Amino acid sequence: MAPKRPPLTPEQLALSDARKAKKAKRDPVVQTTASLVNEEKGRTIERKWIQIKDPNQIQNGYRVKVLTWNLLAQCLVRRELFPNSNCLKAVQREHMLYHEILLQNADILCLQEVDRLEKLLPVIESAGYAHRYAAGPNKKHGCLIAFKKELYEEAGSKLILYDEQKVRTTDEEGVNPHGSTFRTRNIGHIVALKHTQRDEGVVIATTHLFWHPKYVYERARQAAILKREVVQFKHSIGHEDWPCIISGDFNFTPDDPIYSLVVGDPLLPMQEERLQPSYVVHSTIDPTVAAGTIEVSKDENEEAEGADPDKVITNARAAQPADGLLSLPELKEIFANLGPPLKSAYDSGLRGYLGSLEESRSDLPTRTFGDRVTIPSSRRGGYEPEWSSYTFYWKLVLDYVFILDAPEGQSTITGVLSGHRTEDLEPGLPQLGVCGSDHIALSAEIVFTRTQK
Template identity: 45%
Template sequence: LNRSMISHSDCLKATQREGMLLTEILSRNPDILCLQEVDRLEKLIPQLEASSYKTLYACGPGKRHGCMIAYRDALFDLAEHTSIEYDVLTLRESGTEVQRIASSRRTKNIGLIAALSSKSNSHEGYVVATTHLFWHPSCVDIFLSSLSFYSNPGFSFTYERTRNSYLDRQAGLLLREIYAFREKHSLHEWPCIIAGDFNFPPSDPAYAFLVGETLSPTQSKIMADSRVIHISIDPSILPDNPVPPKDDEEGATATAADPDRVITNSRRAYAEDGLLSNDELEVLFQNVGPLRSLYDEG
């Protein structure tokens, strides 16, 4: 939501929303909850505990909100858990640190993974993972398949989502780390549930990678346009907008400084930046195998 469009109302403030949100969540009577952009823990956790849930929380460095996994205390025990920071995970074994990480922007986004063992049989359970992948207002143009976007000299951060080709990179790293988590704790037979705020629709390249589909020409074009380097990776880039953002909402303040929704403070990626090609990203996802998506299952 663009909060500036409804500045005359308090309807988006937490004091107005949190009671309704919790009522809506608990009305579904879930056994396992995956939540993102979680804050006000001093309010939320006691209410979840009063409803017989235990909670696991993690956030990125300096973030004011994070990810949470909640589970029914009567059904599950927390057997193992870990959190992952996409900004520091490597994708290559050789090269400079920047090339090994192969990121286009520092985002402070994380993933949270938990092994929940059944209280009725500790050898059975679920591996549950949640995440909040990077978002920027310019990505809206991609989601709407705006033809004008492709002739626009601006950039999108789709690459970073996929590794994190922004989303693509992060999504691939999440799968890799879930697989490593299952291997480390010998949880190969436990079903894995991944739920979160992925910030992409089924038409996005990251979704195609996740479910094992071949990229369409349009998706390949999106990936090519999204291979950019942000000033957070290369400080030598001259900033387009020297005014720092006022908060840490991913891209939330970008529209104020950039009404055309064009990525700023970035340059095109060069070979020496080490960003993964589409083929390399495909291998990253293939090493884990395609996921079954509720979008496809219906």
């Protein structure tokens, strides 16, 4: 007969009860999440985490891990847009989306093209996230910011309707103060988060800028508005001392003029040339423009008949002074006057890290935009991911994690999620077992510190 165990002391009983209560509180969450996400259907290609620095070695640092991802709204899926995809139905894609979101275990999620909320929200809520969702007028998809409830509580929010925003501070008679070229219904979404365990906070903004490749000016306008509104929002809630993370699908590439404006690089002549043809006014702004009568610009290699409408500007007219569009000097000035340039987590973090590995001839853990597009080392953008969107028609970098440091603070990028290998993305996303969206999730770990007390 086995000897009887001695009775537990009151302290041991209390400790046992506490453990049981903790387990009972945790297990339903795990079981619920597991029941919502099918492991086999959610299988994707594993991506390595690139640890650039040890965050624990940064004294008095405040760590934030953020993930940004355009999920490809189901309401936008068309077979003709993704001819090589083998998973265009929601039931085929959704578990891959959920699995990858939860796998990264980010503190904060910034998601774009979010629809089917009745499916997504139970998954992230079961994993301990609270959220705030916003969408443009009459849009079936929108932007969602989620955050771990054990770490953060909401301290304010703001929705930016780009179409309604003015870009001119003075009212000139007969001049449109909005200075817009297209009624896009795109939005910026801002949420302030107060840490639950320390006297710190962070302002999070996510956006999905206008998609049309030729409307460069309109994207520049929207990017300027987003930065302006983030800065003003911090002031309105009394937290200019909080840093900002601004991430999302910006629909511009690292060699685009808007990227240079955002990160503070001077514009190259070729970038200015790319911007000029987009000084137009679409029929959504000026209904007097007759549909289909004017084709403002087209690629030299495009045939006028049967040209891809995504690559030309149609149903628009050349802008006039009364339309109020910001000139190039005015665009430069508005970005310069909004405080320091934004810093890209990937470009900043990988620049020094991969540079040191290249010097030692080590195997590189990820490829970058600069590996396929020549960008001088003196300019930013070369260390963005090699791809962030990869489809039959579009193979680009469009997504970013930008940082606006606090006035008396600085940020250190301690880790980023590696990119996919190009060969794994063929013949185009979304693909079963690879990625459930046409975009690739980006994630960065950032440590914020104060430079002064």
